[in-house]
Each structure stands twice: as C-alpha cells, then as structure tokens.
Amino acid sequence: MPTFQIHYFASASTYTGKQTEHLAAPLPLSQLFDTLEALYPGIREKVLVSCGVSLGEEYVDVNGDDGSVVVIGPGDEVAIIPPVSSG
Template sequence: MNSINPPTFQIHYFASASSYTGKQTERLAAPLPLSLLFETLESMYPGIGEKVLSSCGVSLGDEYVDVVDDAGVVIGEGDEVAVIPPVSSG
C-alpha cells in the first residue's frame, strides 16, 4: 500500500525561537495562510506568541514579510519560512 505524503512546508527557527520550540526546523501542513502562522505556532507551543513571536521577523523564501499585513499571502507546499528573532548589535 502506497502512502501519500500530505503537502508541507518547512519552517526554520533561530535563536530564542529555536530554544522555545526545542527544534531548528520542522514541517507543517500546507497550504497555510501567512496570517495564521503565529496562531498555528501558538496552538503548538503555548506562550510562544508573547515570549518569542511578538518581537520576531518572518521570511518566506528569501524575503521578509509582515504577517499582519499579508493576509492574502499563502505559504505553499515546498515553501521555506524562517522565524527570526531580533538581532542585537554592540
């Protein structure tokens, strides 16, 4: 019997996002509206929204995106998303 893999995208976690999830990458079901990404992550990792995501940037492919304003953007099968906490300089 052949099993069919459901469509997924890969999400990469950096710095505090990786520490909070305990993962560097994972696969999530696609398609997913970008506007629902943080809500989805919050349901998987309770508290991540306030502790990590509220100050993070997100990239889809090679471009930074604004999750709130990009309600029409959909993360598709095979896409790569990164959750990037702020980088400090000194």
C-alpha cells in the same frame, strides 16, 4: 500531505526545542502565529511578538496590514528570526 519547512533561530529555537520542522501547507500567512501558538502555547507572547518572519528570502508582514493575502505553499521555506543586535 503537502508541507512547508519552518526554521527557528535563537530564542524561537530554544522555545520550540527545534531548529526546523515541517507543517501542513497551504497555510495563510496570517494564520502562522495562531498555528505556532497552538503547537507551542505561550510562544506568541514570549517570542513571536518581537520576531521577523521571512518567506523564501524576503521578510513578510504576518499581519497582512497591506491588505494582501499571502499563502505559504507546499515546499516553501519560512524562518522565524528574533531581533539581532551587534556591538
């Protein structure tokens, strides 16, 4: 089965108990949060609402507000990145 790799950082890693895993591809980017919510109930409200998402090396808009349809393909890398602060 084709897959993509997803990396979890900080609170996302803590919530899932994983740093990385493979999920089935292709997957429309707009369905990513629904897929993660099905795997980890409560993650949307507790973690994902404040996270950035990257596909490859670029941040992407999971909601597709710009009207484009982005699909996560086999072999792609996705990262869930909680807000970062510095002092």
